[in-house]
Amino acid sequence: MGNLTHVTINFDTSHLIFPTLIGCILGLLGLAIVIRDRRQLAASGTHWRKILGEMDKTRFFGTLALTVIYFSAMVPVGDIWPNTGMGFLLCSIPLVAASGLLFMRDRTAKKAIPLMIVAVAAPTLVWWLFTDLFFLTLP
Amino acid sequence: MDILSFISPLFVLLTVGGTLVGIIFGAIPGMTATMAVAVCLPVTYSLGLDNGLALLLGLYVGGISGGLVPAILLGIPGTPSSITTTLDGYPMAKAGHGEKALRIGIFASLVGGLVSLLILDLFAPTLADFAIKFSYVEKFLIILFALSVMAALSSDLLLGIFSGFLGIFISLIGTYDVTKGGNGEWRLIPPGTEYWLEQGFSLLPVLIGLFGLAAILDEAETGMKAGMSQKDVKIGQHEKFSLSIFKGQWINLIRSSCIGTFVGILPGVGGSAASILSYSNAKTFSKNPEKFGKGEPAGVMASEAGNNGLTGGALVPLLSLGIPGDSTTALLIGAFTLQGVQVGPLFIGNNPVTWDAMIFAMLIANLAMFVMMYYAIRYFAMVVTIPKYILFPVILMMCVIGAYTINYGIMFDVWTLLIFGIFGWVMTKIRLEVAPFIIGFILGPSAEVYFVKTLESFGDLTIFFTKSWIAVFLWVLIALSVGGSAYLQTKKK
Numbered sequence: 237m238g239n240l241t242h243v244t245i246n247f248d249t250s251h252l253i254f255p256t257l258i259g260c261i262l263g264l265l266g267l268a269i270v271i272r273d274r275r276q277l278a279a280s281g282t283h284w285r286k287i288l289g290e291m292d293k294t295r296f297f298g299t300l301a302l303t304v305i306y307f308s309a310m311v312p313v314g315d316i317w318p319n320t321g322m323g324f325l326l327c328s329i330p331l332v333a334a335s336g337l338l339f340m341r342d343r344t345a346k347k348a349i350p351l352m353i354v355a356v357a358a359p360t361l362v363w364w365l366f367t368d369l370f371f372l373t374l375p
Numbered sequence: 376m377d378i379l380s381f382i383s384p385l386f387v388l389l390t391v392g393g394t395l396v397g398i399i400f401g402a403i404p405g406m407t408a409t410m411a412v413a414v415c416l417p418v419t420y421s422l423g424l425d426n427g428l429a430l431l432l433g434l435y436v437g438g439i440s441g442g443l444v445p446a447i448l449l450g451i452p453g454t455p456s457s458i459t460t461t462l463d464g465y466p467m468a469k470a471g472h473g474e475k476a477l478r479i480g481i482f483a484s485l486v487g488g489l490v491s492l493l494i495l496d497l498f499a500p501t502l503a504d505f506a507i508k509f510s511y512v513e514k515f516l517i518i519l520f521a522l523s524v525m526a527a528l529s530s531d532l533l534l535g536i537f538s539g540f541l542g543i544f545i546s547l548i549g550t551y552d553v554t555k556g557g558n559g560e561w562r563l564i565p566p567g568t569e570y571w572l573e574q575g576f577s578l579l580p581v582l583i584g585l586f587g588l589a590a591i592l593d594e595a596e597t598g599m600k601a602g603m604s605q606k607d608v609k610i611g612q613h614e615k616f617s618l619s620i621f622k623g624q625w626i627n628l629i630r631s632s633c634i635g636t637f638v639g640i641l642p643g644v645g646g647s648a649a650s651i652l653s654y655s656n657a658k659t660f661s662k663n664p665e666k667f668g669k670g671e672p673a674g675v676m677a678s679e680a681g682n683n684g685l686t687g688g689a690l691v692p693l694l695s696l697g698i699p700g701d702s703t704t705a706l707l708i709g710a711f712t713l714q715g716v717q718v719g720p721l722f723i724g725n726n727p728v729t730w731d732a733m734i735f736a737m738l739i740a741n742l743a744m745f746v747m748m749y750y751a752i753r754y755f756a757m758v759v760t761i762p763k764y765i766l767f768p769v770i771l772m773m774c775v776i777g778a779y780t781i782n783y784g785i786m787f788d789v790w791t792l793l794i795f796g797i798f799g800w801v802m803t804k805i806r807l808e809v810a811p812f813i814i815g816f817i818l819g820p821s822a823e824v825y826f827v828k829t830l831e832s833f834g835d836l837t838i839f840f841t842k843s844w845i846a847v848f849l850w851v852l853i854a855l856s857v858g859g860s861a862y863l864q865t866k867k868k
Contacts, residue, residue, distance in 0.1 A: 241836040245827065251551035251560040253830075254823040258544045265537045272533065287804055292598035299595040300797075303588075303771065307789050310775075324775070332768040339599040339764035351765055358769045366776060370421035373784040374776070 298338045306331045314375040321367040321374030328359035381425045381732040389422070390739040393430040395747060397437020401444070402758040403766065404451045408438020410590060412706045413583045414770055416713075417777040424714040425732040431710055432733060435703050436488060436686055436740035440748065443480040443679055445759045448473055455647040456682035459654035463667065463674030470670055474752065478616045479672050480679040481748045483628060487680035488741035490632035491639065491687025495694075496734055498640075499723065503695035506720035511832075512842040515825035516849040518818045521642035521698045523853045525811040527860030528648065536857075538808040542815025543822060549575025555824045571787040579709045580778040580791035581816060585809055586702065587774040588796025591767050593803070599763055620672060627657050627673055631680035638681075639688020642698050642814065649688075653681025687737065694722055694730070698818065705813050713781070 245253065270277060306327055314323020333355035340347055366372045393415070400411035411434040419427030442454030447464030460480060467476035509517070522539040529535025548564060549572055551557030564572045594600075621628065631653035638649040657677030658667045667674050689700025690707075697719035699705035711718050716726065723730045748755055778792040779785070802809055829838060840850060 243830045243834055243836060245831045245834075247558055247831075248560075250827055250831070251558050251562050253827055255544070255547045255562050257826075258540055258547065258819075262537065262540050262544055265533065265540060269533055269537060284804075291596050295595040295599055296592065299592060303793060303796075307775075307786075307793060310789075311786055324779075328772045328775075332772060335768040335771060336764045339595070339767060340762075341599070341764075347762070347764075354765050354769065359772060362772065362776065366417070366780070370418075372417075372420055372780045375779060375784070375786065 295338055299335065302331060302335050302338065310375040319373070321363055323375035325359055325363040325374075327375075328363075329355055332358060381728055382735060383426075386426055386429050386732070386736070387739060389426055389430040390433040390736045391743045391747075393433025394437035394740045394743045395433075397434040397439075398441035398444075398744065398748060398755060399437075399758050399761075400434070401438040401441020401454050401457075402755055403761060403763075404445050404449070404759070406590070406766070406770075407442075407454045407586075407703075408435050409586045409703045409706060410770070411435075411438045412703055413586045413777065414773040416579065416583075416706065416709055417773075417780050419710050420713060420780060424711070424716060424729055427710055427714065428707070428729070428733055429736040429739075431707055432736040433740040433743070435707075436683070436737065436744055438703070439682055439686055440481070440484045440488075440679075440744045441755070441758075442682070443477065443484065443675075444752075444755055447476045447480060447675070448756055449759060456650050456685065457678065458647050459650045459678040459681075460675055462654070462678075463669070463671045464678075466668070466670035467672070467675070472614065472670070473756075475614050475616060475620075476672070476675055477752050477756070478749060479620060479675050481745060481752070482618075482621070483631075483676040483679035484683040484748075485741055485745040486628045487632040487635055487683030488686055488737070488744070490629060490680075491636040491684040492734065492737050492741065493687075494633075494636045495687035495690050495737070499691045499695045500730075502691065503720045503723045506696050507724075509720065509845070510842060511825040511829045512839055513845050513849065515822055515829065516839065516846055516853070517696055517698065518822045518825070520849050520853050520856070521692075521814055521818065522811060523856045524642055525808070525814055527856040529808045529811060531806060531808075532857070532860045532864055534806055535808045535811050538802070539811035539815040541807070542812035542817075543819035544815075545576065546816045546819030547575075547823060548572055551823075552820065555820070556828055557824070576791050576795075577778075577781050577788050578712060578817065579781045580788040581795045582706055582709060582813065583774045583777045584792040584795030585799035585813065586706075587770060587777075588792055589799030589803075589809075591771055592796060592800040594763065594767060596800070599767070621676070624673055624676055627660070628676055628680045630660075631657060631677040632684040635681035635684020636688035639685035639700050640691045642692050642700055649685040650678040650682040653677045653684075683741075690733070690737075693718055694733075695720060697722070697821070699814060702810055702813060705817055708817060 310323040310327045313326050333352060336351040336355060337343060337348065340351065363374065366374055396415065397408060397411050400406045401408055412431050415430060415434055419430060422430065439454065439456055442452060442457035443460050443464065446452045446457035446460035447468050450461050450465035452458045452461055464476045464480060467473065526532055526535030526539055547562065549561065551560055551562065553559040561569065561573065634653045634656060635649040638652060654674060654677045657673055658664050661667065661673060685701065689704045692698040692700050693704045693707065699708060708718060774792055775789055778788045781788055799809060840846065
């Protein structure tokens with residue numbers, strides 16, 4: 237019994253001990269889940285089709301697309317005016333405006349005008365707060 | 376204590392301001408105290424630890440309290456912790472007593488907050504003093520216990536445990552930290568990503584992604600339903616409010632506050648369990664249980680005292696053991712990390728001023744919450760009508776700030792936000808649990824150090840069972856939480 241529980245740690249490979257152990261536990265748990273939920277897993281295609289079917293695809297994928305464009309554009313735009321945070325400011329204004337319009341139902345000018353004011357005011361305020369007041373780096 | 380060493384007009388202003396913003400977040404369905412803290416975390420970079428914590432604790436108390444507004448006026452819980460407030464609060468509002476129900480809830484919230492604060496002040500230093508004596512074995516077992524409690528409270532035990540271990544696994548990506556006794560070697564880094572993942576995923580982008588972006592995606596998936604209009608808000612006519620309504624209810628208030636605090640002390644259990652337990656107890660001990668669910672003020676009192684009792688309770692394990700009591704206090708770890716302060720058994724002893732500042736911030740936040748909500752409740756009631764198409768884009772922008780500034784400007788942290796935002800959304804679809812995942816992610820690196828260093832020192836696995844009576848006691852608790860949950864889930868089926 238003493239030999240079974242005895243463990244010698246080699247410092248050079250000690251970084252692999254815990255990840256290996258956790259990986260093995262995850263594998264066993266995963267296997268147990270697969271065995272227990274095999275019927276549900278077999279029907280997972282239906283589950284995802286239902287989610288996609290009921291989903292508001294325009295708003296969901298639109299949000300994802302806008303987010304990816306926003307993240308991708310910030311650095312190149314910021315590089316035009318380095319160390320000013322302009323990348324954040326100039327990309328955030330269209331992001332807030334576009335995602336606000338995307339989220340809005342029954343788009344009307346009455347609803348869009350306050351959104352446009354917020355789209356300009358909120359990023360500008362945040363940009364000023366973080367760059368001028370807190371001296372933090374923005375893209 | 377020398378109050379003047381930390382209290383200042385800015386300290387008070389940040390606490391009150393945080394409480395106000397927290398109430399607004401809590402009052403809007405779909406937005407939570409956790410999201411409020413996640414979004415406002417970057418603001419604390421330049422504030423220093425005490426002032427930063429003042430802001431975040433205000434957000435926490437306000438966020439939990441604000442949930443009662445839509446729960447009572449719309450029948451929709453603003454936060455998960457106000458779920459039982461709807462049961463009696465909404466019928467009261469429909470009967471024209473919305474304002475009265477709100478004021479009952481606000482007063483009960485104050486009592487819950489103050490009782491839990493008292494318990495926090497008395498209990499956390501004692502527990503911390505006790506925990507100082509813990510070796511790596513006991514520390515490792517406490518983490519295991521925290522994970523087992525959370526997994527046990529998940530809707531599915533197996534998936535809850537899996538989520539916790541998945542969190543640990545992902546936290547191990549990167550370098551085995553030399554400063555913690557590691558050998559500085561990389562592991563689990565996919566080829567080609569070494570440049571970005573050398574230090575693993577940063578905590579804050581992961582948290583902001585899971586609690587901020589995932590919530591936005593969730594709302595977008597369901598079509599970002601139109602907000603409520605003023606005519607939906609059933610606040611009713613102005614009624615004179617008297618404390619006599621609490622006559623005979625003080626035991627209910629104190630009991631519910633204590634239940635909430637106790638639930639908060641259990642790692643990762645959350646506010647919904649606090650309010651449900653308090654509510655069911657109030658119903659059990661009531662002389663008129665048949666009135667519950669039909670507009671009984673005692674139900675609103677129990678639910679609100681219970682969920683606000685959670686606020687102080689959840690800070691007990693965080694400040695004495697370094698283990699977050701719920702997802703919001705998990706974010707507070709981020710604030711401590713930003714300021715280079717480690718929470719754990721030594722925290723209170725080594726940082727007495729910060730400890731006192733936190734207690735005062737909680738006190739001010741509870742009082743500010745009461746004053747603001749009690750006297751301006753009709754204005755707060757209108758908060759539920761703020762359109763989501765204005766709020767969510769601004770939150771998305773704030774999420775980016777939080778992720779980008781954590782490591783002073785690394786764009787990969789922003790992409791991490793997106794990765795974990797999508798991952799958080801997927802998790803809910805495949806029934807994985809976010810809370811055990813987060814706790815696993817936060818505590819994984821510490822668990823590794825405690826585990827490996829114990830084996831390096833003792834060279835035998837039996838040490839985890841034989842080191843001390845505390846180790847044995849912790850194993851019993853782990854077995855009880857997992858075994859009890861497995862039994863209950865089998866019985867339910």
